[in-house]
Amino acid sequence: MLFNSFEFAVFLPLVFALYWFVFQRNFKIQNLLLVVVSYVFYGWWDWRFLSLIVISSLLDFGIGQKLGSATAPKARKALLGLSLAVNLGFLGFFKYFNFFVESFVDAFATVGVSLSPTTLQIVLPVGISFYTFQTLSYTIDVYRKELEPSKDLVGFLAFVSFFPQLVAGPIERAKNLLPQFAKARTFDYHQATQGMKHILWGFFKKVVIADTCGIYADYIFGHHEALSGGSLVLGALCFTFQIYGDFSGYSDIAIGTAKLFGFNLMTNFRTPYFSRDIAEFWRRWHISLSTWFRDYVYIPLGGSRGGQWGKVRNTFIIFVVSGFWHGANWTFVVWGFLNALYFLPLLLLKQNRKNLGVVAEGRWLPSVREFGQVGLTFGLTVFAWIFFRAANVGEAFSYIGGLFSGNFIPSYAEVRLYAESGAFNLALLGALVGVLLLFEWAQRHKDNILDFENLSTTVRWGLYIFILLLIVFFGTWDRSTFIYFQF
Amino acid sequence: MRSFLLRFVKYALVAAAAYALFALLVGNLGLENRVPNTLNLTGEFDRSLLRFREAETAEPVDMVFLGSSHTYRGFDPRIMADANVAAFNLGSSAQTPLNSHRLLQRYIGNLQPQVVVLEMYWGVFESTDGSEASINIACNAPASLDFLAMTLQSKDVRTVNSVLTNYASRIRFPLETAKQIDYGNDVYVMGGYSETHRKSTAAQEVKKLKPYTSSIAPIQLHYLDKIRVLCEENNATLVLVRTPVTTEYFNALSNLNEVTEPMLQYAAAHQLVFHDFNEDVQQGTLQLQTGRDFYDKNHLGQSGVDRFNAHFISFLRQHALLPEPAAN
Numbered sequence: 095m096l097f098n099s100f101e102f103a104v105f106l107p108l109v110f111a112l113y114w115f116v117f118q119r120n121f122k123i124q125n126l127l128l129v130v131v132s133y134v135f136y137g138w139w140d141w142r143f144l145s146l147i148v149i150s151s152l153l154d155f156g157i158g159q160k161l162g163s164a165t166a167p168k169a170r171k172a173l174l175g176l177s178l179a180v181n182l183g184f185l186g187f188f189k190y191f192n193f194f195v196e197s198f199v200d201a202f203a204t205v206g207v208s209l210s211p212t213t214l215q216i217v218l219p220v221g222i223s224f225y226t227f228q229t230l231s232y233t234i235d236v237y238r239k240e241l242e243p244s245k246d247l248v249g250f251l252a253f254v255s256f257f258p259q260l261v262a263g264p265i266e267r268a269k270n271l272l273p274q275f276a277k278a279r280t281f282d283y284h285q286a287t288q289g290m291k292h293i294l295w296g297f298f299k300k301v302v303i304a305d306t307c308g309i310y311a312d313y314i315f316g317h318h319e320a321l322s323g324g325s326l327v328l329g330a331l332c333f334t335f336q337i338y339g340d341f342s343g344y345s346d347i348a349i350g351t352a353k354l355f356g357f358n359l360m361t362n363f364r365t366p367y368f369s370r371d372i373a374e375f376w377r378r379w380h381i382s383l384s385t386w387f388r389d390y391v392y393i394p395l396g397g398s399r400g401g402q403w404g405k406v407r408n409t410f411i412i413f414v415v416s417g418f419w420h421g422a423n424w425t426f427v428v429w430g431f432l433n434a435l436y437f438l439p440l441l442l443l444k445q446n447r448k449n450l451g452v453v454a455e456g457r458w459l460p461s462v463r464e465f466g467q468v469g470l471t472f473g474l475t476v477f478a479w480i481f482f483r484a485a486n487v488g489e490a491f492s493y494i495g496g497l498f499s500g501n502f503i504p505s506y507a508e509v510r511l512y513a514e515s516g517a518f519n520l521a522l523l524g525a526l527v528g529v530l531l532l533f534e535w536a537q538r539h540k541d542n543i544l545d546f547e548n549l550s551t552t553v554r555w556g557l558y559i560f561i562l563l564l565i566v567f568f569g570t571w572d573r574s575t576f577i578y579f580q581f
Numbered sequence: 582m583r584s585f586l587l588r589f590v591k592y593a594l595v596a597a598a599a600y601a602l603f604a605l606l607v608g609n610l611g612l613e614n615r616v617p618n619t620l621n622l623t624g625e626f627d628r629s630l631l632r633f634r635e636a637e638t639a640e641p642v643d644m645v646f647l648g649s650s651h652t653y654r655g656f657d658p659r660i661m662a663d664a665n666v667a668a669f670n671l672g673s674s675a676q677t678p679l680n681s682h683r684l685l686q687r688y689i690g691n692l693q694p695q696v697v698v699l700e701m702y703w704g705v706f707e708s709t710d711g712s713e714a715s716i717n718i719a720c721n722a723p724a725s726l727d728f729l730a731m732t733l734q735s736k737d738v739r740t741v742n743s744v745l746t747n748y749a750s751r752i753r754f755p756l757e758t759a760k761q762i763d764y765g766n767d768v769y770v771m772g773g774y775s776e777t778h779r780k781s782t783a784a785q786e787v788k789k790l791k792p793y794t795s796s797i798a799p800i801q802l803h804y805l806d807k808i809r810v811l812c813e814e815n816n817a818t819l820v821l822v823r824t825p826v827t828t829e830y831f832n833a834l835s836n837l838n839e840v841t842e843p844m845l846q847y848a849a850a851h852q853l854v855f856h857d858f859n860e861d862v863q864q865g866t867l868q869l870q871t872g873r874d875f876y877d878k879n880h881l882g883q884s885g886v887d888r889f890n891a892h893f894i895s896f897l898r899q900h901a902l903l904p905e906p907a908a909n
Contacts, residue, residue, distance in 0.1 A: 100736040114582060281582045290589075306617075522617070555592070559599045566600065567607075567618045571738045 095138035097347045121278040125252040132257035143219035151254040153180055154229045161236045162243035177233040185226045188218055193422030221261030229254050232268035241269050249275040258351035262344045264362040264382035279356030291544035292350025296343045298561050301569030303530050304339030307332040318493045323502035333483045334476045365538045368453050370467035372436040373446035387412050410434045429481040436474055452539045608750030620743040622720040624762045627674040628769040629721035631761050641693040643904035644668040647681040648700025654880050655824040658772025660890040670773030678804035679711035683731045689815050695904035697812050698820045703795040703840040710735035719744040783875040787829035794836045821855040826879035827871045831859045867892045
C-alpha cells in the first residue's frame, strides 16, 4: 500500500480511529492492532513475503531471549551469528543472488570463459533492507548488553513491522523504538499536529517535487546519448531533487504518521543539500542508515582509531557497503566509492567535524564562502548521483562523457520538447523547486520544516493551505512508487 | 483529542474553501491548461461538445452507438439513414464501458433506441478508471451529479480537479456559449459522427509497429454488465462489436485470445451478439486496405467507414438486428 494512494487515505483514518477510540485503554491491545494492520499494510503488496518478516521477527525475538540468559561468550557469539546469518542470508538471497551470479559470469567472460549459470526469477520483498537492519539492531544491542531482551512478543512484532516505517525507513534502533511499544501512549495534541505537518511536507516533496522531477530525469537518462550537455545537467539536477524529495518525503510521511499514533521516530534528513562539506552531508542524509553503519560496522572495525591505513580502509568499507546496500548493481558500489573519495581528505585532514551546526546560523543569507562551500558540496553530490541513477556503470560514464562532450547548448528540438512536455514546463518546475529550497532554507534549523510556531495562526494556515494547493494542483499523481522501495 | 479533531475539521473546511476558490479562479481565468493537474477539454478535437449538445435535444432514434474514437469515427449516421436506420453516435475519446454506462443513463430516455451498439476496442478495456473520458464528457456535457459521480469514482486527482474547475468556469463561460475548436481536419456530422479529412499516415505507422499486449480491467466488465441491464430495462437490444483496425495493428496484438475470450464468454452467457469485424477483414469478407481505408493505424478514414458501415448493415440484417424504423 502506498502512502500516496486512495487505499492509504482510507486505511489511515480507520486505523487511527480504532487505535484511539476503540483500543485506547490497553496499550498491549493497541500493539496487537498495530501488528495486524502493519501486516495488512505490508501484505497489500505481496502477502507471500509476510512469512519472511514473521520468520525474522520470531527468530530475533527468540535469539534475544536466549541472549538474555546465555552467559558464555561462545554461546552468545553463536546466537548473534545465527541472527546475522539468517537475516543477512535472506537479504543476500533475495537481493543479491542474481547479481553475484551475473557478476561471476561476466568476470569469467572477460577471460574468455563462457558459463551458463542459473539465475532465478527472484522478486525482491519490499523493504527487506530496512526491516532486516532494524531487527538486527535489536539482536546486536542485546548482545552488547545495551538493551534488555524484550519479553513481549507482540510488542516486538509491532516494533519490527510498524507500518509507517516498515518499507522505507527510517531504520529505527531498538533502543529508541522498542521501549515506546512497552508503555502506554497518550494522545498528545502537539505531537499529532507536528505529525500532520510532517505528512503535509512529505507529500509536497514526494508528489510535487520528486515525481515531477522524475519525469524529466527518466526521459533525460533514457535518451542521454541524443541530448546536449545542458540537458544532461538538467537531468542530473532533476534526479538530485527527485531522490531527495522521494526519500525524505517518505521519511517525513512515516515520521508524521508515527506521531499520530504517539510514536517518535528518528529524524532521517536534515536539509542535506545545504551542507558545507561531504562529512556534513553524510550527517544530514539518510541519518538512520549512516548511523547504523557507523555503530554496527565502522566502530567495530576500529572506526577512526588506529593508523591512517585503518581509517582509510574503514572509510572505504563503510561507504562501499553502504552503496551496495542500496542495490545489486555496480553503480551503487561506484557511488559509494566516490563518496568515500570525497570524504577521505576531510577525515585525513581532521576536517570532518568542522561544520556541526547549521549553515548561516542566525543569519538569513550565507556568506560568500559558505555559499561556495554549499555549492561545491552540492555539485559533488549531483555528480555522484549520476552513478546512482544510471542503469549500469557504462551508462554512467557515457552520461558523464556527454556532459563534457562540447555539445552543451540544447538544440531547438530539445527546447521544444521541454516546452511541450504536457502541461508542465521547466520554469514551473524551477519555481516549485524554489519553493522547496525557500521553505527548507528558512527552516533549516528545524526538524519539522512546517513548524512555524513564531508566525500568527492566519499566516501559518495560509502557508499550509498554499502547500496543500500545490500538492493538489501541481503534484504528479500518476507516478506512484517510491524509489527506495526497491531497496 | 477533541481539540485536535476540531482543529482538523476546521482546517479541512478552510482547505475545501481554498480549493473551491482556487478552482473558481483557475476556471474563470481560463488557466486550466496551464495548471498541471487540471485539463479543460471543452470543444476539443473529438467534437463531444457538439455531440452532447445535439444529444440533449435529439429525437428518438433506432440505434445508439457507444464507445471510443473507434465509434465516433467509425459509424456514420448518414449511411445508417440510407438503410432507414435513424442513429445517434454517442462515442467519445477513450470512452470506456464505465463512461458509456453513464452516458447511456443520461440519454437513453430521450433517444429511446431499439438497439445499442457498444464498441469493444481492447485498448479502452485496459483502463481502470476511465479518467480520460470522464474529463472529456464532463467538460462537454451539461453538469450533472451522474457525471460528477463518474469523475469522483476515478479517484484520480487530475480528473476531479479538471471537472470541478470546468464546472466552476461555467460562471463566466457557460457551456451553452462554448465554441467547438476548429482543427480543420475533421467535420462534425449531425448524429454525432466525426468525418475525417486527415491525410493518412497509416502506412508509415504500421511499419513501426512492435508486438504488444493488452488486458481487461475487471471494472470495465462490471460496467459492461450494467450497460446490459440498462438496455434490458429500456427494451433495447445490446450488440457488442469491434470495429476494424489495420491488419498490421490487429496482428501485432499478441494476446488477442486473452482479451477476447472473456467477451465471448460474457456474450454467450447473456445471449448477446459479439462480433469482431477484424475477423471479417482477416477472412476477406470485408475488404479494407491500410493505406486507402485508414487514416492511422487504428482509425478508419471515410473510405473505410463507407465500406465498413455497408458491411455492418448487412451484418445487422443477417442477424435480424436491424431495428424497426422509429415511429414519427
